[in-house]
Amino acid sequence: MRATLSVAMIARNEEANLPRTLDSIRWVDEIVIVDSGSTDRTPEIARSYGATHFFNRDFRGFAPQKDLAIDACTSDWIYLLDADEIITPELAAEIRQVLENPKYEAYWQPRVNLFMGRWMRHGGFYPDRKLRLFRRGVAHMAGAEPHGTPYYSGPKGTLKNDLLHYAYPSFRLYLRHMNGYSSDGASMVVKKGKGGASLPAFLANAVLNPVLTFIKNYFFRLGFLDGREGFILHLNHSVYIHWKYVKAWETRKNGSALPVGQAGDTES
Numbered sequence: 345m346r347a348t349l350s351v352a353m354i355a356r357n358e359e360a361n362l363p364r365t366l367d368s369i370r371w372v373d374e375i376v377i378v379d380s381g382s383t384d385r386t387p388e389i390a391r392s393y394g395a396t397h398f399f400n401r402d403f404r405g406f407a408p409q410k411d412l413a414i415d416a417c418t419s420d421w422i423y424l425l426d427a428d429e430i431i432t433p434e435l436a437a438e439i440r441q442v443l444e445n446p447k448y449e450a451y452w453q454p455r456v457n458l459f460m461g462r463w464m465r466h467g468g469f470y471p472d473r474k475l476r477l478f479r480r481g482v483a484h485m486a487g488a489e490p491h492g493t494p495y496y497s498g499p500k501g502t503l504k505n506d507l508l509h510y511a512y513p514s515f516r517l518y519l520r521h522m523n524g525y526s527s528d529g530a531s532m533v534v535k536k537g538k539g540g541a542s543l544p545a546f547l548a549n550a551v552l553n554p555v556l557t558f559i560k561n562y563f564f565r566l567g568f569l570d571g572r573e574g575f576i577l578h579l580n581h582s583v584y585i586h587w588k589y590v591k592a593w594e595t596r597k598n599g600s601a602l603p604v605g606q607a608g609d610t611e612s
Contacts, residue, residue, distance in 0.1 A: 346443075346444075347419075347420040347421055347443040347444075347446070348373040348374070348419035348420045348421070349372045349373050349374075349419050349420070349421045349422070349423060349439070349443060350372065350373060350374040350375070350376055350417035350418065350419035350421070350422050350423070350480070351369050351372050351374070351375050351376065351422075351423050351424075351425050352376050352410065352413035352414050352416070352417050352422055352423070352424050352425070353365075353375070353376065353377045353378070353413060353424075353425050353426065353427060354377070354378045354379075354380065354406070354409040354410055354412075354413055354426075354427070355377055355378070355379050355380075355382065355386055355390070355427045356379060356380045356381060356382050356386070356403065357382050357383060357384045357386060358382070358384075358386050358427040358428070359382075359384040359385040359386050359389055361427050361428045361510065362386060362389045362390065362393075362427055363389060363393075364430055364510075365425065365426075365427055365428070365429060365430055366389070366390070366393035366395075367393075367430075368430040368431045368432070368436070369425065369431055369436075370393070371436060371440075372423070373419050374396045374397075374417060374418060374419050375390075375393065375394065375395040375396055375397075376395070376396060376397045376398075376413050376416045376417050377390050377395050377397070377398045377399075377413065378399060378400075378401055378409050378410075378412045378413045378416070379398065379399065379400045379401075380400065380401060380402060380403035380409060381400060381402070381403070382400075397416050399416075406485075406492060407485035407486070407492045408485075410424060410485050410492075410494075411484055411485050414483075414484060414485070414494070417480055418480075419480060420443075420479065420480060421443055421446075421477065421478070421479055421480060422477070422478055422479075422480050422483075423439065423476055423477050424474075424475075424476045424494060425476070426509070428509065428510045428511065429455070429507055429508060429509045429510070430507075430508045430510070431507065432505060432506070432507075432508060434505045435503065435505035435506065435507060438503055438504060438505050439477060439503070442477070442501070442503070446479070446501075447501060448498075448499055448500055448501040449478060449479045449482045449496065449498055449500075450475055450477065450478035450479070450482060450483055450494070450496040450498070450500045450501075451475070451476070451477040451478070451500060451501045451502060451503050452473040452474070452475055452476075452500055452501070452502040452503065453473065453474050453475070453476035453477060453502075453503050453507050454470075454471035454472065454473055454502070454503065454504075454505075454506050454507065455470075455471065455472040455473070455474055455506060455507040455508075455509050456470055456471070456472070456506045456507070456508060456509065457469055457470070457472060457509045457511040457512075458508070458509065458510045458511055458512065458513060459511060459512045459518070459573050459576075459577050460512065460513070460514065460515055460518075460573045460576065460577075461513065461573070462570060462571065462573040462574075464570050464573070464574065464577060465569075465570065466565060466566040466567050466568075466569045466570050466574065467561040467562060467565045467566060467567025467568075467569075467570060467574055467577070467578055468560075468561045468565045468567070469561075469567075469577070471506070472509075473502070474493050474507075475493050475494045475495070475496060475500065476494075476507070477503065478494060478496055482496050482498075483495060483496040515576070518580065519580075522580070522583075522584040522587070523587070525584065525588075526584050526587035526588040526591055527591055529588040529591075529592075530587075530588050530589070530591035530592040530595060531592075531595075533588065533589065533592040534592050534595050534596060538592070541593065541596055541597065546589070546593055549589040549592075549593075550586050550589040550590050550593065551586070553585055553589070554582035554583065554585040554586045555582065557581065557582050557585055558578055558579060558581075558582040561578045561581070562574070562575065562578040562579075
């Protein structure tokens with residue numbers, strides 16, 4: 345008997361991305377989407393593509409939202425997909441072949457990310473493996489917001505074909521996401537008791553860490569091979585780290601709390 349496959353997704357105001365994504369998964373048995381208050385055509389588009397389950401929940405963080413979608417799936421296997429990603433025909437064929445005779449209960453998925461019109465293939469941003477394909481019931485979300493991934497303790501396979509992630513087609517979108525992600529990251533830093541208030545700790549986290557990250561990714565991980573776009577990405581990724589620790593320091597100084605952001609609005 346053929347194994348069935350559900351796609352689990354979360355979404356909010358994704359009318360620009362959703363048609364491209366849903367076009368790539370017409371072949372699956374079930375589409376489950378957890379929305380978090382979309383005010384655009386996201387619900388209408390989802391239903392027009394035959395989303396089996398589409399329901400709205402207040403946003404409580406990426407992991408809780410994705411767990412809701414995972415728990416609502418009813419197929420034998422689940423593929424966790426973001427609203428700005430697409431499964432290529434080659435990847436779809438590979439997934440179907442794997443499910444004919446699966447050797448593992450879960451599979452890593454290599455992912456290639458788009459930045460300002462260029463696919464990033466160096467600098468630590470590729471192959472960007474995520475645990476995306478797993479048998480229903482064996483994995484749930486784990487890890488820090490906003491980049492947590494499903495967790496499965498057993499042996500895992502790795503798919504060969506890339507998942508395409510239309511992450512940051514424009515620089516403005518990138519900046520909007522990084523603002524939200526740095527707030528989420530700062531909250532995690534504060535919860536862990538890090539982001540120390542002393543000047544040496546602040547300088548190490550907010551200055552030295554970003555500089556060393558740029559050097560490692562751009563030079564040692566060959567980020568310069570991705571051209572001008574690669575330089576812009578790695579420079580501003582270091583700036584994002586700076587923002588995260590500055591926000592954490594400010595939060596500790598003021599004794600306030602940072603809200604969990606939706607980073608505009610899909611995890612990347």
